[in-house]
Amino acid sequence: MTDINITRLNASQSDFDSVLAKLLAWDDSVDxxxxxxxxxxxxxxxxxxxxxxxxxxxxxxxxxxxxxxxxxxxxxxxxxxxxxxxxxxxxxxxxxxxxxxxxxxxxxxxxxxxxxxxxxxxxxxxxxxxxxxxxxxxxxxxxxxxxxxxxxxxxxxxxxxxxxxxxxxxxxxxxxxxxxxxxxxxxxxxxxxxxxxxxxxxxxxxxxxxxxxxxxxxxxxxxxxxxxxxxxxxxDMIAGPSEILVICDGKTDPDWIAMDLFSQAEHDEQAQSILISPDAGFLDAVEASINKLLPTMERAEIIRTSMTGRAALIQVADLSEAAVVSNRIAPEHLELSVENPEALVDEIRHAGAIFMGRYTAEALGDYCAGPNHVLPTSGTARFSSPLGVYDFQKRSSIIGFSAGGADRMGRVASVLARGEGLTAHARSAEYRIKGEQ
Known part of the structure; x- marks a missing residue:
């Protein structure tokens, strides 16, 4: 079985933004x-x-x-x-x-x-x-x-x-x-x-x-x-392919990281697995682990297609730059496989679920951690949240004016309604103003 050649990027390269955008692009247009x-x-x-x-x-x-x-x-x-x-x-x-x-x-x-x-x-x-x-x-x-x-x-x-x-x-x-x-x-x-x-x-x-x-x-x-x-x-949402982004300081076992990337790649050929690290040698080590472990996987061909077409190993200057790149991607699943995830998480603004520390495999979140595994994909974590209780509830506003309140706010509503040329609105409010009929 031939080795996979995974896309390698460096955040310092001049065309990084355009190359990353192309890698992230997913066509959700319906046939x-x-x-x-x-x-x-x-x-x-x-x-x-x-x-x-x-x-x-x-x-x-x-x-x-x-x-x-x-x-x-x-x-x-x-x-x-x-x-x-x-x-x-x-x-x-x-x-x-x-x-x-x-x-x-x-x-x-x-x-x-x-x-x-x-x-x-x-x-x-x-x-x-x-x-x-x-x-x-x-x-x-x-x-x-x-x-x-x-x-x-x-x-x-x-x-x-x-x-x-x-x-x-x-x-x-x-x-x-x-x-x-x-x-x-x-x-x-x-x-x-x-x-x-x-x-x-x-x-x-x-x-x-x-x-x-x-x-x-x-x-x-x-x-x-x-x-x-x-x-x-x-x-709930129109979900795209599954995604995982791992930020690692280079001190986690490369085999662990490779398998974490596989955990999403095995979903389907369009799934996306990305690793970001300031340590170029670690990126090499994880790539070696990927090629070593791939033949042992039941869904090896799906993983191969996914990793060849949509995966990336990205080198950054430091963990802060890793957070910047991650926020640009707004991943569905984000693993902070670093020494001090509590410090790094303060720099994360967009992610569906954040997995803290080396021992927190994304797979635990899929099954039994507790938080929901229905998560925003394709960058929609910029404005969307995981599925939750709030998705099955709705909110109704309660408004109950006293006579005094109707008098006071009716005067405000009257001015605004007449300013908009909506006379019935104005008169409806004015009927409840003291001394006005």
């Missing part, structure tokens, strides 16, 4: 045919409901049933999955779920209000969504961890009903996924996938209820469908 196909599927589901879902399930998943209700798995089936999986898997799922629940309970926002000097009450009421939809990939790409990460924050937020959809091509069911649904408290599960599942959740059918927000990962058809239905329902 025209995919777009047309998804729009057709969504239209059919919106107008024909259950019947369209049945037809697309037969076409894409090769499952023929008489009604959509036959595609629902009841709580008894979820509990049976929990009983049938190996004990070590059950213990691991329950341990991860407990940590995820504990972390997210700390995110819960409370309603609040206050009273100003003339008795006017102002505040904010925080309420959960009524119903959330969770898309879970099926078939080969089955991710029980995604069930926990998406469903638990929804239940912690107080969402009354979490509806999970998961494709089961050829009737193949993943018991770990169903067991995760049981542990996370998912209320209903339908074995439907693809754009048709997104459409069913967005518009509702005779059997599948419409939800308020759709979360969870999926393939290009699922991502395109989520983009299309946004506005009818909320969505």
């Amino acid at each position: 025209h045919q995919v777009n047309e196909s998804v729009r057709h599927i969504l239209h059919e589901v919106k107008t024909r409901g259950d019947q369209a879902v049945l037809e697309f399930t037969e076409k894409f998943d090769r499952l023929t049933v008489g009604s959509v209700s036959e595609l629902e798995m009841d709580q008894t089936r979820l509990q049976a999955a929990l009983e049938v999986i190996p004990q070590d898997q059950r213990v691991a799922l329950e341990s991860a779920a407990a940590r995820i629940r504990d972390y997210h309970q700390r995110q819960n926002q409370k309603s609040w209000q206050y009273e100003d000097e003339d008795g006017t009450v102002l505040g904010q009421r925080v309420t959960p969504l009524d119903r959330a939809g969770l898309y879970v990939p099926g078939g080969k790409a089955a991710y029980p961890s995604s069930v926990l990460m998406n469903a638990i924050p929804a239940k912690v937020a107080g969402v009354s009903e979490v509806i999970m959809v998961v494709p089961t091509p050829d009737g193949v069911v993943n018991d770990m996924v169903l067991a995760s649904a049981a542990i996370a408290g998912v209320d209903r599960v339908f074995t439907v996938g693809g754009a048709q599942a997104v459409g069913a959740l967005a518009y509702g059918t005779e059997t599948i209820p419409a939800v308020d927000k759709i979360v969870g990962p999926g393939n290009i058809f699922v991502a395109t469908a989520k983009r299309e239905v946004f506005g009818t329902v909320g969505i």
Whole structure:
């Protein structure tokens, strides 16, 4: 097996910014045919409901049933999955779920209000969504961890009903996924996938209820469908390929760093793994580790393609410059594999999740650390946050004027409304001003 040649950059080179921008570029434009196909599927589901879902399930998943209700798995089936999986898997799922629940309970926002000097009450009421939809990939790409990460924050937020959809091509069911649904408290599960599942959740059918927000990962058809239905329902995000950026001072075992880079590269060929260090010799050592360890990996060819096309080893003058470059990239996952991560983290402004110190492998965050693994990709950490309890809550403003407050602020509103030429606004406020009718 030939060695990988990984892109090497130096932050001091004159064309660094342009070369980095080219390396980071990811084309998320949707294929025209995919777009047309998804729009057709969504239209059919919106107008024909259950019947369209049945037809697309037969076409894409090769499952023929008489009604959509036959595609629902009841709580008894979820509990049976929990009983049938190996004990070590059950213990691991329950341990991860407990940590995820504990972390997210700390995110819960409370309603609040206050009273100003003339008795006017102002505040904010925080309420959960009524119903959330969770898309879970099926078939080969089955991710029980995604069930926990998406469903638990929804239940912690107080969402009354979490509806999970998961494709089961050829009737193949993943018991770990169903067991995760049981542990996370998912209320209903339908074995439907693809754009048709997104459409069913967005518009509702005779059997599948419409939800308020759709979360969870999926393939290009699922991502395109989520983009299309946004506005009818909320969505979590349109996720790009997975990313990891490691900043290292050169004192961590190179094999550890190589495997951390692999942990994201193995997701798919478009995943991106970047290492930044002030130590050129360490970059060489990690490259040697990459080529030494690659033949031992089950997904070696996916890793090879990812590392050849999108990985980079970047030399910087010092750790402060490493932080500058990292902020430019705004990575999904950022490992601070350095002696004093607490000092360096103060210089980090943009990252989905920050992993502190040499012993904190990003992989722990994917499964059981506690914080959410649904994170902003493709530089969107500049303005986006990890999935959390707050994504399943909404805020309503509370405004209650006393007579005195209505008099005082009505005079302000009157002036502003008349300034905007909105007379009915002005008069509505003026009716409540003392002595004015």
